[in-house]
């Protein structure tokens with residue numbers, strides 16, 4: 718059976734596109750997943766900040782309460798001083814008022830510092846809130862986009878698959894399986910010419926007998942090094958081969974048969 722390499726080349730191009738589109742379809746939800754993950758982290762940050770704000774706000778309230786109490790205490794001591802009659806009592810009172818005033822002032826300073834800290838936190842929380850909202854919008858947009866992008870790519874894929882079916886229909890299933898795997902692994906190139914005895918896919922030198930088999934084009938040959946499908950193409954290399962290896966048109970000899978048996982062991986996809 719001689720092989721139609723044009724069909725294989727066309728199939729190669731269609732398959733390469735099919736795989737690109739398939740990968741693209743897989744990538745589409747991934748963009749959304751990444752955005753959702755980022756949003757999740759931003760939200761965690763936001764809630765941590767919010768908890769911190771609530772905590773600091775409660776501490777501030779407590780400080781305020783203590784500060785007001787301290788003020789009342791000082792005032793009470795000042796009134797007591799006014800009604801003090803003994804010198805000794807008055808001295809005691811003065812010291813107590815001074816102490817109460819120090820406590821009041823300290824609380825006032827702490828309260829102000831806490832107030833400032835809370836204001837900073839609230840500013841940061843507001844910024845984080847904006848980020849959350851922006852990312853939520855992005856996720857929402859991406860979700861809408863995802864569905865239409867997938868539908869769009871599926872239409873392209875369906876068309877390609879029709880071509881793929883058409884080009885594949887006369888090819889044996891095991892060849893198709895192998896060929897599709899090669900295209901996937903070899904960046905879309907699964908059929909390459911043989912120049913002389915050199916595979917133009919991996920540029921390895923192949924045994925002369927194997928090259929002869931390729932040249933006879935009676936069956937599909939796969940490069941034993943890179944697994945690509947090989948077809949013979951005339952080139953300058955032919956002259957070199959003749960010089961080095963002599964006449965490549967020698968009739969089927971024992972050598973030719975031997976080479977075939979070496980390289981067709983697992984490549985014999987048309988084997989009967």
Ligand SMILES: [Zn+2]
Pocket residue numbers: 916917918919920921940941942943944945
């Ligand atoms: Zn090769």
